[in-house]
Amino acid sequence: MEFQNEIGLIQRKMAASVAGSSRRLEILNVLDIQSGQQVLDIGCGGGHLLEELAKAVGPKGKAIGLDTSEDQLKQAKGRCALYDNAFTLLGFANKINLESNSCDAVASAQTFEYIEDVDGSIEEVTRILKPSSIFVNISILWDYYKFYGADDNLNNLIQDTFKAHCFHQMLPTTLSGRLKKFGFKQLKHKPLPMFITTTDDNSPAKYAAEVMAQFALQQGVSKDKVNEWQNQLKLAEDTGHFAYTNLPILTYGYLS
Secondary structure, eight states: OOOHHHHHHHHHHHSHHHHHHHHHHHHHHHHHHOTTOEEEEEETTSHHHHHHHHHHHTTTTTEEEESOOOOHHHHHHHHHHOOOOOOEEEETTTSSOTTTTOOOEEEESSSSSGGHHHHHHHHHHHEEEEEEEEEEEEEEGGGEEESSSOOOOHHHHHHHGGGSSSOOTTTTHHHHHHHTTTTTTEEEEEOOOOEEEEOOOOOOOHHHHHHHHHHHTTTTHHHHHHEEEEEEEEHHTTOOOOOOEEEEEEEEEEEE
16 A cells, blocks of 8 residues: 555644654654764654654764655655754665664564565664664554454445555564564564544544554445445544454564
């Protein structure tokens, strides 16, 4: 799934919601960034984490955002326009235009599950990281990314269709082994569960439903069925039996 145009806009709204801000805080706490460091954000999107990294590394450091979408990078540049130490790169995670051993840390939030060749991208991360430096990743256990409240058959149709949106539905279950293979040690995981029962403007459930609806339409599900699904979720919320669950996993380790 490409995060540009309307879906890119929804993704940026998700990043600005309580879910996005809480994940960025978790990443920053683990990174423990020092002034003057160079840090890369893989899949920087609209630049929400990139902005925080630029603040953290200070004027003598560098915060670099990598993304495959020119539209997202344009948004990231605008968000970080006040920071001379924030930079963007257009490209893929398995071929990063940075020198070897040049980064003090690499972070990525909900990107690696969209990369078909995960191992190739991890290998590239090891190339650009300095020895003993940290890699932090957040990926979702998509089997637990669900809505409750709509008719079961309709709900299952939308959610089963959505499985095609990324290459790796349960990446956190294999990420430790992949990272160990490339020399990462001291691996740790932290679940960041969500249980949401509202769809206000600060709710990740609102934007998750919008993304799923747009993707279902792209996959050929009829507009009538998509609209009915959205209407049923709204009715469920109004009558008090709506819920959205999500289980992101924060994984980090140090390059030996």
